[in-house]
Amino acid sequence: MALRMWASSTANALKLSSSASKSHLLPAFSISRCFSSVLEGLKYATSHEWVKHDGSVATIGITDHAQDHLGEVVFVELPEEKSAVSKEKNFGAVESVKATSEILSPISGEVIEVNTKLTDSPGLINSSPYEDGWMIKVKPSNPAELETLMGPKEYTKFCEEEDAAH
Amino acid sequence: MRGGSLWQLGQSITRRLAQSDKKPLSPRRYFASGADLKKTALYDFHVAHGGKMVPFAGWSMPIQYKDSIIDSTVNCRVNGSLFDVAHMCGLSLKGKDCVPFLETLVVADVAGLAPGTGSLTVFTNEKGGAIDDSVITKVTDEHIYLVVNAGCRDKDLAHIEEHMKAFKSKGGDVSWHIHDERSLLALQGPLAAPVLQHLTKEDLSKLYFGQFQILDINGSTCFLTRTGYTGEDGFEISVPSEHAVDLAKAILEKSEGKVRLTGLGARDSLRLEAGLCLYGNDMEQHITPVEAGLTWAIGKRRRADGGFLGADVILKQLQDGPTIRRVGFFSSGPPARSHSEVHDENGNKIGEITSGGFSPNLKKNVAMGYVKSGQHKNGTKVKILVRGKPYEGNITKMPFVATKYYKPS
Numbered sequence A: 001m002a003l004r005m006w007a008s009s010t011a012n013a014l015k016l017s018s019s020a021s022k023s024h025l026l027p028a029f030s031i032s033r034c035f036s037s038v039l040e041g042l043k044y045a046t047s048h049e050w051v052k053h054d055g056s057v058a059t060i061g062i063t064d065h066a067q068d069h070l071g072e073v074v075f076v077e078l079p080e081e082k083s084a085v086s087k088e089k090n091f092g093a094v095e096s097v098k099a100t101s102e103i104l105s106p107i108s109g110e111v112i113e114v115n116t117k118l119t120d121s122p123g124l125i126n127s128s129p130y131e132d133g134w135m136i137k138v139k140p141s142n143p144a145e146l147e148t149l150m151g152p153k154e155y156t157k158f159c160e161e162e163d164a165a166h
Numbered sequence B: 001m002r003g004g005s006l007w008q009l010g011q012s013i014t015r016r017l018a019q020s021d022k023k024p025l026s027p028r029r030y031f032a033s034g035a036d037l038k039k040t041a042l043y044d045f046h047v048a049h050g051g052k053m054v055p056f057a058g059w060s061m062p063i064q065y066k067d068s069i070i071d072s073t074v075n076c077r078v079n080g081s082l083f084d085v086a087h088m089c090g091l092s093l094k095g096k097d098c099v100p101f102l103e104t105l106v107v108a109d110v111a112g113l114a115p116g117t118g119s120l121t122v123f124t125n126e127k128g129g130a131i132d133d134s135v136i137t138k139v140t141d142e143h144i145y146l147v148v149n150a151g152c153r154d155k156d157l158a159h160i161e162e163h164m165k166a167f168k169s170k171g172g173d174v175s176w177h178i179h180d181e182r183s184l185l186a187l188q189g190p191l192a193a194p195v196l197q198h199l200t201k202e203d204l205s206k207l208y209f210g211q212f213q214i215l216d217i218n219g220s221t222c223f224l225t226r227t228g229y230t231g232e233d234g235f236e237i238s239v240p241s242e243h244a245v246d247l248a249k250a251i252l253e254k255s256e257g258k259v260r261l262t263g264l265g266a267r268d269s270l271r272l273e274a275g276l277c278l279y280g281n282d283m284e285q286h287i288t289p290v291e292a293g294l295t296w297a298i299g300k301r302r303r304a305d306g307g308f309l310g311a312d313v314i315l316k317q318l319q320d321g322p323t324i325r326r327v328g329f330f331s332s333g334p335p336a337r338s339h340s341e342v343h344d345e346n347g348n349k350i351g352e353i354t355s356g357g358f359s360p361n362l363k364k365n366v367a368m369g370y371v372k373s374g375q376h377k378n379g380t381k382v383k384i385l386v387r388g389k390p391y392e393g394n395i396t397k398m399p400f401v402a403t404k405y406y407k408p409s
Helices: A007-016 A064-070 A143-148 A152-165 B043-048 B069-078 B098-103 B150-169 B192-197 B241-254 B264-273 B300-305 B311-320
Strands: A049-054 A057-062 A073-077 A090-096 A100-104 A109-114 A136-140 B052-056 B059-064 B080-084 B089-094 B117-124 B130-140 B143-148 B175-178 B182-188 B212-217 B220-225 B234-240 B259-261 B324-331 B341-343 B349-359 B364-372 B381-386 B389-396
Touching (some): A049 A143, A057 A064, B043 B052, B043 B241, B059 B264, B069 B080, B069 B264, B080 B241, B089 B098, B089 B150, B098 B143, B098 B150, B130 B212, B143 B150, B182 B192, B192 B234, B220 B241, B234 B241, B241 B259, B264 B349, B264 B364, B300 B311, B324 B349, B324 B381
Antiparallel strands (some): A049 A057, A057 A136, A073 A090, B080 B182, B089 B143, B089 B175, B117 B130, B130 B143, B182 B234, B212 B220, B324 B389, B341 B349, B341 B381, B381 B389
8 A cells, every 4th residue: 555645636735835845744653653454464565555365365455564554544445345355456445534546466466355334434554454354365376475474573574674764 | 714714624634544456465554753743732642532633734634532423513504613723824914004914915905894793705826826715804904814724835925925025025914924923723613602602701792703803712812703614603713722721621521422522524525515715625726716715805895906816817717707617516426526526417527526435414326517608507416426437416516504604694
């Protein structure tokens, strides 16, 4: 998932902010906010999605770190069953009160199930990002892709470094 | 701007989680040091209360605290909210001719205001477009107090100063004082009046919506206006900056925690629910107050006499009707946001969204924008394009959430 400003909103911010900074997007965070949960047994993408591989099915969602930074989710856009997803390509969007984020697939494959509960209860992504907030189930077309993802320890470190740099 | 505050933030600022996945991650030294961003008197207070500080209009302001934006927005209408809006610019115009002077720059009937009352108004340019919106108060015939938006401060002050020089060179008696020694706080919601009453001897039940008083609150002389930017009953309090933290503490304590510190994120959701314009989104240099649905703010006498910048354009629009109008929308699917196109049912473009989002109190999407006159009636079915896909919507009246202004019955 990459948090991207939709171009028009960016223009608004830049137009009216008297801050000289070209970046309009980075507020300060107190560093103590780093401790979101990271689960064992899952693989993680640098764009903050997780994958749970169970035999021939991979379940995908966004991490606790992601939902925490995003804020309350008010809408989720997900693909249809039988559609294809590709590694590092956008498969949907997550909207919070103030922003829209794309969701990128960590692996390639065919969507075999979509979590329809998220239509009425998008907040499940916040309350249960690894369980009830799962987004899609995929039949992986290239299991080797899983090896390129991060493990829990690596991902935890990745998040800490990312937060510290901001 | 209603009640003195606005921001572009709601539509544009978000916390970035990761840079574009295509680019290599590099550490960025963005966080502005104290030298880059201005801080209000409550900066440390916000941080101590868990405020997430973001840059806004050159200031470091809290977008939210520990509670979510949704919870904070709901809490304002159930209990109450305390906002730091000290980034906004308060100023006083004084002198025998301050009223006729201001009337050359705004659409309000300033002369017709009773002392101690105020109103939302618009500063116009030669084309009748909005330079800024502002809440102005006639304190006395020789003193006007006004609050303008933080993002427009430099522009507005330059504009006022330029016209003041010309006015004085013709013998007019007007001067100004910019209240940088004061901080503006906004207290909104059902508990605003009961809580504030604990802190002052004056009877607040006699201060109605739009009215103003200079009085002692919590031991310091404050400018108090019964106004706001949320649609709730509430106040904007201009307090000497050295007493701002004490006042904020006292307000929170007297409410026993029910009134919460509330950030700009919730503030934007609240004003959107109240159908109020955000300058920079819903109102800009090229949009007139008539197009923006603020004809009610143009004084009756002013509609006949003009005498403000751009009056010819505005008076013509009042006669012929404007070609575009600001309206409210409900929609399904993802929230409609700024610059989303609005189409009629046949797919013809009829307008554009200027602000929108999810309403925490109504639990549905709300938005405002401009459509061609003739297509603007309530109930008109539309399609709003979000990320290239059309979603069903309809035009609706505003405010989306009923206002609760304290008015005499």
